Amino acid sequence: GAGVSQSPSNKVTEKGKDVELRCDPISGHTALYWYRQSLGQGLEFLIYFQGNSAPDKSGLPSDRFSAERTGGSVSTLTIQRTQQEDSAVYLCASSLGGVGIGFFGPGTRLTVL
Amino acid sequence: DQQVKQNSPSLSVQEGRISILNCDYTNSMFDYFLWYKKYPAEGPTFLISISSIKDKNEDGRFTVFLNKSAKHLSLHIVPSQPGDSAVYFCAASEDGGTSYGKLTFGQGTILTVHP
Numbered sequence: 001g002a003g004v005s006q007s008p009s010n011k012v013t014e015k016g017k018d019v020e021l022r023c024d025p026i027s028g029h030t031a032l033y034w035y036r037q038s039l040g041q042g043l044e045f046l047i048y049f050q051g052n053s054a055p056d057k058s059g060l061p062s063d064r065f066s067a068e069r070t071g072g073s074v075s076t077l078t079i080q081r082t083q084q085e086d087s088a089v090y091l092c093a094s095s096l097g098g099v100g101i102g103f104f105g106p107g108t109r110l111t112v113l
Numbered sequence: 114d115q116q117v118k119q120n121s122p123s124l125s126v127q128e129g130r131i132s133i134l135n136c137d138y139t140n141s142m143f144d145y146f147l148w149y150k151k152y153p154a155e156g157p158t159f160l161i162s163i164s165s166i167k168d169k170n171e172d173g174r175f176t177v178f179l180n181k182s183a184k185h186l187s188l189h190i191v192p193s194q195p196g197d198s199a200v201y202f203c204a205a206s207e208d209g210g211t212s213y214g215k216l217t218f219g220q221g222t223i224l225t226v227h228p
Binding site for chain 1: 117119149154155156157158159202204215216217218219220221
């Protein structure tokens, strides 16, 4: 497809389980970002990848959260030992670089029971 | 600490009239501002942006105004159309050009344009 894709679209898990969320950015985009939106809140920055540079992880809320980007393309966000407060829509975005983000994916809605 | 605030959770406007969406920020280091539009079950899409060296940027029906002294920006949509009905997010960046996608978002305003 032409846009950013994310999978799964919905994920329901039990507290304490690990989850992996996948993002396929637009081909050729060097920058990739993860944000999350909790109920009633704005989007919260999590992590940013730019080319081969070390990622900016300053937004990750705890060490239970990690992300990697393989081959400069697909990215996986992993949440270990999920907690109920992790419930949110997790959004991935990509761009060619520069300020601002042009293209978000549809998001993965994570529900932790 | 909410550094970017959209104090109006919702706005209702008649088709053809002007929609004005407001956003306030507290961080004086922000120097680049963006507006995004989001439809249900879709990711936000970039709408328009403005650098702090300007006070106005226009793109078709959309105009963004920036008042740095008041730390306030607004998005004007005129004329409003039913297809503009969506959630609008304002976002801000520090050190424009180097902070790239690390944006701070407001909570969003739901705009409803009635036919």
